[in-house]
Each structure stands twice: as structure tokens, then as C-alpha cells.
Amino acid sequence: MIMAAIEDLDDKNGSNKSAILNQIEAxxxxxxxAAHATLLSHxxxxxxxxxxxxLVKNNYMKPDPNAPPPKPKTPLPSVTVVSSPRPRARPPKAKDPFAPATSPKKTSSDHKTHTTNSPSICK
Incomplete structure (x- = not known):
């Protein structure tokens, strides 16, 4: 159908997609x-x-029979380079084995909240 539409249009500069679509629909x-436009593009x-x-300047035409055949596209060689993953943050400091043990720090949930009606006032 596509080749017949291009032959029917017979434009020396080729036919664009919308002209081919209109010719096929006619x-x-x-x-x-609905599905015809997407199938035509594909x-x-x-x-x-x-x-x-x-395809020349968004116009489709039959190729010249005397032209050389198109070269097949060769895929790029897939070379996988294995690199060490980059660390996400600064490495932790080395712990001193002779340092005294420290108690864990208090978090905000460990603190008691004071109300204004309590008899003891913190200063």
C-alpha cells in the first residue's frame, strides 16, 4: 500500500508522511x-x-535502482568496564582500641519536657 501510494503521488522530490497517509485513506x-497513522509511521x-x-528532507521516495545498497549499521562493541563502586560518603574514622568507652549520647526523645505548671523551675 505504501509503495502504491508513493507511485500514485509521483512527486519527483518524494512524498511526505501526511501525503502518503491521505493517499492511502483515499x-x-x-x-x-486511529491505528493507521501509527502503523504507517512504523x-x-x-x-x-x-x-x-x-528518506530525503522528510520526504519518502523509492530509492534509485542504480544506487549502491545501504550499508548495514554495525552495533557498537559492548565492552563492559568493571570499575570499583564509588563510596557514598566519607569513610568512618578508625576507632582507637585503647580509648575509654563512652556512654551513648542522649537523643531528643530521652529529654523530659517541662510544663509551666510544674513546681520545679529549671534555670
């Missing part, structure tokens, strides 16, 4: 319009990658 009125991209269509 030729085949029974196609579902198939145009796939046909461009395989070399069935040429």
Missing part, C-alpha cells in the same frame, strides 16, 4: 483511522531502515 476508505521507518524507501 484509496482504502475502510481502514481504521512501517515507513522500517522500510527506510531496510532500504526499500529513501
Amino acid at each position: 484509496t482504502h476508505p475502510n481502514l481504521p483511522a 512501517h515507513l521507518n522500517r522500510m527506510t531502515e531496510t532500504g526499500q524507501l529513501a
Whole structure:
């Protein structure tokens, strides 16, 4: 359908996606319009990658039969570099084995709250 629409449009500079879409909808009125636009985009991209269509300035056209075939894209070699993970914070200080043991610090939940009606006043 796509190739027939491009041939029917017969534009020397190629046909854009909306012109191809309108031509297909005019030729085949029974196609579902909602899914057709996304399917057309998918198939145009796939046909461009395989070399069935040429894309020049957002216009699709049939490739020149005398042109050399497109070079297949080679994927980049996947080289995994194993690096040591970066520490998240400063390393803890080394503990002195001869230092006296210290009592744990009081937290805010350990403190008692004073009310204004209590007889003892803290100064």
C-alpha cells in the first residue's frame, strides 16, 4: 500500500508522511483511522531502515535502482568496564582500641519536657 501510494503521488522530490497517509485513506476508505497513522509511521521507518524507501528532507521516495545498497549499521562493541563502586560518603574514622568507652549520647526523645505548671523551675 505504501509503495502504491508513493507511485500514485509521483512527486519527483518524494512524498511526505501526511501525503502518503491521505493517499492511502483515499484509496482504502475502510481502514481504521486511529491505528493507521501509527502503523504507517512504523512501517515507513522500517522500510527506510531496510532500504526499500529513501528518506530525503522528510520526504519518502523509492530509492534509485542504480544506487549502491545501504550499508548495514554495525552495533557498537559492548565492552563492559568493571570499575570499583564509588563510596557514598566519607569513610568512618578508625576507632582507637585503647580509648575509654563512652556512654551513648542522649537523643531528643530521652529529654523530659517541662510544663509551666510544674513546681520545679529549671534555670
